[in-house]
Amino acid sequence: MKLITFIILVALVTVVNAQETPIKKDSSVTVLDEVILIAVRKKKIETEMKMAVSVDEFLASSDNISFIKRGAYAWEPLLNNMSTERSTITIDGMHIFGACTDKMDPVTSYVESNNLSEIDITSGQEGSMHGATVAGSIDLKRKSTAFGLSKKWSGAYQTGFEFNNNQYFNLGNISYSSDKLVAEGSISYRKAENYYDGENNEVNHSQYDKFNTSVGIAYKTSPLSSIKVDAIFDKAKDVGFPALPMDLSLSRALITSAAYKQFFENKLIKVWDTKIYFNAVEHYMDDTTRPENLVHMDMPGWSTTYGLVSKINLKKENYASEIQLNAYDNLSIAEMRMYPQDRSERTMFAYSWPWVTTRYAGLSVNNSWDISKKSLLNFGGTFGVNYNYSKYVDFNWIFNPGASQKKTRFLPNLYTSYQLNIADFNFSVGGGYGHRAPSVSEGYGYYIYNSFDRYDYIGNPDLKNEISYEANASAGFKNNKGSIQAKINYFYIQNYIIGRILSLGSPMNYQSVGVKGYTSLDYASLFNFSLNTKYTIFKKLHWKGMLTYARGLDDNKNNLPFIRPLSYQTSLHYSFKNLGLFTSLNGDLKQINYSPEYGEDETPSYTNWNISADYTFYINNYRTVLQVGAENLFNEFYSTYADWGNIPRMGRNVFTSIKINF
Amino acid sequence: MKTLHFIVIVLFVVATSCTIDKTDFEAEISVETTEYVDFKEAASVTTGNYTISIEALNGTFYKGYNEIHLKIFNKQTGENLEDLEVNFLPILTDTNGNKVSCPHKYNLDYDTSEGYYLGYSVFTSESDASANWKLYINFIDNNQTHSVNQIISVEKQTNMNLNMTSFTGNNNEQYFIALISPQKPRVAENELVAGIYKYNQPTNVGGVFPDPSQFSYSIVQGHTLLLDPRMPEPSMGNHSSPNNKNLTQQSDSLYYGVVNYTMTGNWTLNFIFQNQDGQVIKGTEVPTDFTPGIEGAKSELYIDILF
């Protein structure tokens, strides 16, 4: 393990050294430049409403993402209304696992909007490219600067203030591009105080403080090959989680990788891209900020991952294929130490993740075949092997006597889809089949307190693979005035893993009411529907609308938890010369299909009205955008179906920001 | 460039070094428990040509259950004496001269494979200025009885997992329960082993001291010890564990059960002691509710442990 750290360190230093050598102009580099330029992502991490969004806010603009919110920070993204165990979340294909047993740190909390270029969301089994999944995959794409840009130096600086929670932020990024060398870096700092809800009450413990920085250096080793090393360092401290009985005192992540890319000219193989990576996450919770807690408890967690991603792209005539090898090794550790009221007494200690190793290796193939100009067939799959090992298996044996300490699972994933375009219409149908292994908590968790239903959760190492059968379809129409697109998908999930009340054992955590064990339901089913429309009313005025609906049922036809009720979003965008105006209305209808069994109650409907205005001007030829706006203009008091413990959301929030590009 | 080097290296050192050290779990458990596996000589007596060596774990007699290994050596012939009749009797004398004993094995059996006489003694108190323990040992070699006695020191039991309790049952008999294993429990399923003994009231007037009929103890046969382990600390709210098994007697006369400890710390083993007919001799049921902030109620028969 130390060895790999060392190798990455050496690689970084080597590249840094390489920059010192004089760079010779090379005229035969155009091929590589062209290919790399294609890969340059034009998208930006911003929404029409707000240019200085957090990663979470950006994700929220997608129609198949919803969030469980435990406060103002680090929202847990739900893809197709399924929690993070059922999706794979990666950064440039790299696997990272949060170190918090209470899901305070989804992977999305370790990046910042100014080091990302876009977020790739793939629904269902098509997302199995990066690893076994049920819901799909979310791949956070890092910014990557092309070689040999005409503008050697470029960058952006953004600052702003949000009035509701006194949040200020400073985001800066810079890049250097020459024919042989690319260097880029970003730095950001956000700090927010408690926010106020729609009744102007302060929501205690909702502050946060986040620092994030990244560096990337790429060096062209030949006209057709390059190496690249990347690192992200993220540090969050003093983060409040109003919905939980404890806060975060410190969380740090180091995410590093070294990649080699080789292009091929006039061959079947176009690109071979290989990357080794290492990331380490540490997470320290703190409950001393909560005087109402009679028991003080330390709950540190660590997660370390080493991995490899190697990918080749093949293309011949109307056929393209992508073959990817994925392998990683993760060690997750979480401890709990309780302090007795009489501090001279002995503390009490247990592991909530008893040193759980997860190893995964999977080979994926993605094929795309242009059958004709009108139709396209995508098909592919992954064959993966998943291995788990629990070092202190004694903990698991208390509730599961004789459970396996080592467990190997085979995880196949398959999908196919057919797309057809006829004139202005497009249609697609698809299907998928796939397995996933239980997560560390589901398999090996030990007295993990869930403050939503107030149960302590116990994992079971011998849970069966969750097996998903999936069908999806879409239909759309598009012309130069507007578009409409409807999508549906249906998941039938065998051995659906969920917590069920155990009759044995008694709770350990102070606020807990009982013990639940992760068990498999015979099956559960999930249905998602979305409708997206766009219309250009006249040249400068655009309208957009979005409608989503979902329903999830268990094998007794009871509702599954965290399924979004009917939700809508409608927005108007008007631009005139350098001025842009935006207004939107979004909300959820009443949550009728809630799940009392899993701690949910009926959530009333809500509507938010938002407005913003931006103005673009130039300071010394530097393009500058100034924006002001307000979210929840009516100052509506509300909480959504997925707000942990029904904590109220933020009330009216006036925001301002300015961005300078140079 | 040098600064970039520096930054890269610092970044690595910062992030690969943790702010809080991970707990060393083995060390964590060892804080409160010492495990002794080696028998060493705890006392020796010489009489005539004979040397008697008494071995106990760690070469020390502790309050609670002590397995005794006894060897008799003939200095003249240089041989270990096997298969003799050997009697073993521990006696506690207080400042007033009152003499009592404790659960013990009176007739020691010779273990041929191990080469010693095997017995046990459950010392009910520690030696101190006001009370001393003395071992009375008889053996018959060549039809001649040899009697020796030796003052020993019984030390405080430092490992709470080897605690003992003595009590008077509802039937007015005097009982003793001594924990034998595990010495070093784990956060796991642990096999729990205890010895259960009873004082036999003398039926006749005592003869010449030490008259074994006045100091008779026996192993309780075929009873059951119902087990309910709980964490008494108020912050633990009467926390318990699943999958525990009551203690029943096995072929070696000791009582075996299963206790699960869900975390390290203070635990109370709450017992209900029942005879063959299921009648309660001692012990009360404890509440099973989760009551955060309130110290857990204990059975009237319990042993506290700590690890």
Ligand SMILES: [Cu+2]
């Ligand atoms: Cu946490």
